[in-house]
Amino acid sequence: MFRDMRRCKQLISDSECREILRSEKRGVLSVIGDDGYPYGVPINFYYDEDENTLYFHGARQGHKIDAIKNCGKVSFTTWNRGLQKDGDWAFYITSVVVMGIAELVDDYDVVYEKIHKLADKYYPSKEEIETEWNRDGKNVQLIAVRIQHMAGKLVHEK
Secondary structure (H helix, E strand, C coil): CCCCCCCHHHECCHHHHHHHHHHCCEEEEEEECHHHCEEEEEEECEEECCCCEEEEEECCCCHHHHHHHHCCEEEEEEECCCECCCCCCCCEEEEEEEEEEEEEECCHHHHHHHHHHHHHCCCCCHHHHHHHHHHHHHHCEEEEEEEEEEEEEEEECC
């Protein structure tokens, strides 16, 4: 169902893909938007490795939510900051592309747990997380992306 990566020499292992999903903080979620146009939006995310699922949040209404309700098939891309080798001006960048099915999560206990795990990546303290939750938690929509396919590659930007 999913294509093999054409430039297979650049392919990275599943464990390297998972490490990037665990460590990186931002990526681009792409959905099938209005009139079939792709719609990509930068997001913060949390990767639950045990569930092989990405979690992110947003408002309860909007283009992204409408698109997911219409068609749950999505892709998500993230990449690391890269590294430079001595004497080389170009970076080596590793990216991961995920294909999966997005679904809206409404179970309060799951939303509370996953939003707090997501916030752990970004907020400086548990107190700030709880303050935000108490202020805006009722307005948050949690979205889960169940990963069906994942591939990553290492590219030398030269």
